[in-house]
Amino acid sequence: GAGVSQSPSNKVTEKGKDVELRCDPISGHTALYWYRQSLGQGLEFLIYFQGNSAPDKSGLPSDRFSAERTGGSVSTLTIQRTQQEDSAVYLCASSRQGLAGASAYEQYFGPGTRLTVT
Amino acid sequence: EDQVTQSPEALRLQEGESSSLNCSYTVSGLRGLFWYRQDPGKGPEFLFTLYSAGEEKEKERLKATLTKKESFLHITAPKPEDSATYLCAVNAGTASKLTFGTGTRLQVTL
Numbered sequence: 001g002a003g004v005s006q007s008p009s010n011k012v013t014e015k016g017k018d019v020e021l022r023c024d025p026i027s028g029h030t031a032l033y034w035y036r037q038s039l040g041q042g043l044e045f046l047i048y049f050q051g052n053s054a055p056d057k058s059g060l061p062s063d064r065f066s067a068e069r070t071g072g073s074v075s076t077l078t079i080q081r082t083q084q085e086d087s088a089v090y091l092c093a094s095s096r097q098g099l100a101g102a103s104a105y106e107q108y109f110g111p112g113t114r115l116t117v118t
Numbered sequence: 119e120d121q122v123t124q125s126p127e128a129l130r131l132q133e134g135e136s137s138s139l140n141c142s143y144t145v146s147g148l149r150g151l152f153w154y155r156q157d158p159g160k161g162p163e164f165l166f167t168l169y170s171a172g173e174e175k176e177k178e179r180l181k182a183t184l185t186k187k188e189s190f191l192h193i194t195a196p197k198p199e200d201s202a203t204y205l206c207a208v209n210a211g212t213a214s215k216l217t218f219g220t221g222t223r224l225q226v227t228l
Contacts, residue, residue, distance in 0.1 A: 004161075033215065042122075043162070043205070045215035056214045091161050104150030104169070104209040107216060109161035 002026065004110035006092050012116045013082055021077045021113045025094030032075050033095075033107060034067060038088040046090075049075060050097075082117045089114050120145045120210050124219035131196055131226050139191040139222045141206030151189050152216060153182050154205040162205055165191075196226045 005024040013019050025032050034046040045059040049069045060066070064082075069075040079086055093107035121144040131137055143151065150169055154162035166175045168184040175182050179200065181192040191204055203223045207216040 031214075040220075042220040043207075043216075043218040045217070048214040050214075059215065093161075104152075104167065106150075106152060106164045106167050108164060109154075111159075111161045 004092055004094055004108055006090075006110040006113050008113060009111065010114045010116075012118060015084060015117055016081055018078065018080045019082055019115065021079075021090050021115070023075045023077070023092030023110060025073060025075070025092070026108055027073075029094035029096055029108075030072065031095045031097055031105070031107075032069060033093045034075070034077050035091045035093065036088045037091060037112070043091065046077070079115075082115075084117050087115055087117045120208055120213070120217040122206055122208055122217055122219035124204075124206050124222050126222060127220070128223045129225070131193075131224070133197055133226055133228050134195045136192070136194045136196070138193070139204055139224070141189040141191070141219055142187060143189070143206075143208050144187075145208050145210035145217075147211045149209045149211075151184055152207045152209070153189070153191055154207065156203045156205055156221070165204075193224070196224075198226050198228060200224065201226045 007022045032049040035043045037043050047067050048056040051072050052069050064080045067077045089112040091112045093109045095105040095107045123142045125140045153165040156162045166182040171186045173184050179194050183190045203221040205221045207218040
């Protein structure tokens with residue numbers, strides 16, 4: 001079946017502009033995650049959704065970052081007033097259930113959005 | 119705080135030369151250890167989940183094992199198409215997230 005999709009695949013923006021990144025999870029997956037991968041660094045957790053609510057936002061680096069999920073499906077990550085340090089690959093993942101339950105479910109990743117802030 | 123350390127950072131093998139990648143972890147209450155493969159410009163691709171010490175899983179030329187402190191990804195008779203970055207991640211305690219290591223970049227040459 002269809003995997004996780006993300007758009008756009010690449011985004012170049014000027015410093016100070018706002019950007020929106022979109023994620024379409026695997027159909028039926030109730031949990032959705034955003035991660036960031038910077039050059040030479042590991043994946044960094046940003047936020048976790050269970051359904052439309054976000055019980056864990058602990059990884060959002062500043063109040064310029066926000067995310068929402070609607071209809072238990074599509075999610076949008078918004079970065080306001082972008083800075084050069086926001087340049088990274090933003091990865092979305094989904095899983096059958098959240099990891100706070102009894103079992104740890106594998107997460108399936110999308111191809112990512114490469115964000116470049118000039 | 120959960121910590122994951124992978125070694126070596128990079129590994130170059132000749133085709134057919136078996137080896138192992140290491141993932142050491144420090145967590146409180148492991149719920150699962152995950153191995154992913156990541157090709158350049160793509161998202162991580164799920165390989166294995168291991169839940170408890172002593173567990174092993176295999177897929178083609180790959181075999182993952184788990185102890186209470188570390189996991190190994192054994193690659194038997196690798197082929198050039200096995201070249202990729204291999205990522206290890208853990209989920210522990212009441213956390214929802216995966217904590218990743220920085221990966222091992224594997225290159226297999228003819």
